[in-house]
Amino acid sequence: MKALFINCTLKPSPESSNTEALAAVVAEALEERGVVVDHVRLADLDVPPGVVTDLGGDDAWPTVHERLLDAQILVVASPTWLGRPSSIAQRMLERMDAMLSETSSDDTPVAYNRVAGVVVTGNEDGAHHVISEISGALGDIGYTIPGQAWTYWNQGPGPGDEYPQTEHGHEWAHSTGRLMAHNLYAVASALLVSPVPPHRE
Template sequence: MTQSLRVLALVCSLRDSSSDSSSDLLARQLIEQMPDVEATVVRVADHDVKAGVEADMGDGDQWPQIRAQLIASDIVILATPTWMGQPSSICQRVLERLDAELSETDEQGRPLTFGKVAVAAVVGNEDGAHHISAIVFQCLNDVGFSIPAQGVSYWNGEAMHATDYKDLDATPEKTASTTKIAAANAVHLAHLLQANAYPATS
């Protein structure tokens, strides 16, 4: 019998939760395709996440509270908009803070992120989804996350276009299909890792 899964979506929109967000929408669509999970969505811009590469940068840093939710999760969704062909500055800050996980290990020498699955969600009005997912995947895998097959869902509008993903009349069929696949593969891999943990490194 499989255990229930906990999902954390880190939405890296430059806007706080007082505004609608295309990144938030796509992250929630991924969650909707993950049956029987306990999910939390965090808009990172709502929190004072200090610059740095430590688990706790002190002086009002709110990353430790977010990190606690991340460590308790089985699947992490990292959702970012595309700006100038790059992930948002908030997404980059999250990746920098995750660098601390390389030195945060369990009693068997494994980073606490081992056994956790990560998927990406990328939106924007210009090309860049493949480039951004490559950056995100490398960073997340480097600190111990496992990436499922086809573990990204994305939507890019036409170059120089003003339409946002959240303003579309309907979700494009290709994006909906990709979202469903990424969600299903993430859940499948998370269950596998629950049952069979990575070996100890020391």
């Protein structure tokens, strides 16, 4: 089984990423279950806006799309900015919109029988809103969203320390992240054995 982690931080490498640090807890828990984990930071890639899989030219999205289709588990990691997902997370979802019209060999949407979850960090409120926006969009695209398929960390309203600068809230965020990995793996495993069949009129 494979998992793809898409980090939607606004920071390009090699800048440190809070969402990457928390997502690593989920990735480690999946690896303990034998899952092969792949990572991509979209800020490092040339991914222009659009709603198709391949815009041509230097568009890097087609390669990300291939990695999406190679994974049974998707984890989207986004910071909270002004209580909302990052602009890069929104761009990712817009590019994934093309998957609605892409089908597998059995005519089901390509996202069917794949699971997804969300990791959010920010030193402001809004994590539940970010989780609901991203999870809702991924569900529209066809991903299965297990119960408790998310974790988050936030410092609380107003300015404050970033995730690596404090231990505040880490124990809860980490335990929730490990539960998230457990649930993602369990549902992905179930779908491998008993996939959602094609719908016939």
